[in-house]
Amino acid sequence: MDLSYILNHLGEEDRGKHRGAVSPPIYQSSIFAFDTVAAMREGFRDELDRTVYTRGNNPTVEILRKKVAALEGAEDALLFGSGAAAIAAGVVAVVAQGDHIVCVQKPYSWTRTLLRELLAKFGVTHTFVDATDTTAVEAAITPSTRLIVLESPNTMTFEQQDLAAVAALARARGIRTLLDNSYATPLHQQPIALGIDLVAHSATKYLNGHSDVVAGVLCGSKGLIRDVFKGPYMTLGAMMSPHDAWLMIRGLRTLPVRMRQIAETTARVIAFLQAHPVVERLWYPHAPHDPQFTLTQRQLQGASGLFSFTIRTDTTAGVERFCNALTRCLMTVSWGGYESLLFPVAAVYPPDTPVAAHRADRVPVNLVRLSVGLEEADVLIADLAQALDRV
Ligand SMILES: *Cc1c(COP(=O)(O)O)cnc(C)c1O
Secondary structure: OOHHHHHHOOOOOOHHHHOOOOOOOOOOOOEOOOOOHHHHHHHHHOOOOOOOEOOOOOHHHHHHHHHHHHHHOOOEEEEEOOHHHHHHHHHHHHOOOOOEEEEEOOOOHHHHHHHHHHHHHHOOEEEEEOOOOHHHHHHHOOOOEEEEEEEOOOOOOOOOOOHHHHHHHHHHOOOEEEEEOOOOHHHHOOHHHHOOOEEEEEOOOOOOOOOOOOOEEEEEOHHHHHHHHHHHHHHHOOEOOHHHHHHHHHHHHOHHHHHHHHHHHHHHHHHHHHOOOOEEEEEOOOOOOOOOHHHHHHHOOOOOOEEEEEEOOOEHHHHHHHHHHOOOOEEOOOOOOOOOEEEEHHHHOOOOOEHHHOOOOOOOOOEEEEEOOOOOHHHHHHHHHHHHOOO
16 A cells, blocks of 8 residues: 555545545544444444444544554554553553563653553563663563563664564564554554564654644554453543544644655754764764664664754753753654754753763763754754854
8 A cells, every 4th residue: 555545545535425525524422323222232342443432433533543554564553642551551451460571771761660660560570671682682581571662763862673683582482572663653664564563653753743642553463452452442541532633644644744854854954963063972873873873774764853962061051051042943842743842851950960970871961852843954053053152
């Protein structure tokens, strides 16, 4: 199926049902009524594919579900009210009391909390490993390991895992794999084809791309998705609203053009920053100096616009002068929007924290993460240049 068919038509073919409306209607209804008891019984038989109640399935959400599954090359998908909900549902559906999870060393913060705090309460144990090395993943596996949680690249320092290799060693042992694919998008990395079982996204980021919806997706085989649906999806109820699904269908239409433009602008911004004396070190999987650049070339089919760099300065005061001087990048959490976004790690430390004091296993205090948006490259470079002069 070609990309523009997925984005423009899939799930929307029957426009005649809606008097030819080109943009799909928002089914703003919590419930769906039946003409007969027999029809209602049939609805209960399969709440995932019929329309009974919007916590289970909704026609507007279903359009998006088809598109997202097709983009990931997955048999099926579920939409959630956040990326954190999608990841948690995938994990909870696979593990039970006494099971063990192997997880990448630096996952998204709430993925870490899910394992460390929530699942620990229910007797599920975990090991965090430096999964840039597949043999470290293998060494961490115990007889009770049921799941390997991956995030490639992650979104602060962009470490990657060899997905085909980890998937193969997991399959050989009957262990499930779940990958957070938010950074690469389904356009640039197809984990299902590499043998990964469950693929999650924070759709809040590139998939929706407009900083107006918090959303998550989980993709996998029909059987696995049905397990997730019958378990955490229906019981925890962290579903996506029909209105958010409509917004996300709209956001998704321009994913390929946004990603193409962002990649082009990012290459120019990176070239500028790398040559700048105040920029100490830069993390970006597509930079030839990246320690995993060979894996990038093999595993990623295109570039994203999220990267990090450290500012050459003695204390975080220098970082603050740089960040406060920027006028075209919004300082905030999150990333992947149409607008350039900036996250300074200094914001989670007290003022004037010495850069030399940072712990080697933590993200450096002088690190700044930039998410390049759709501004003109020259505008961003000029803004970064004047702000770097203030350090
Ligand atoms: C933001 C993010 C999440 C969480 O997604 P929400 O939509 O904020 O719940 C998960 N993984 C990664 C890599 C993220 O950047």
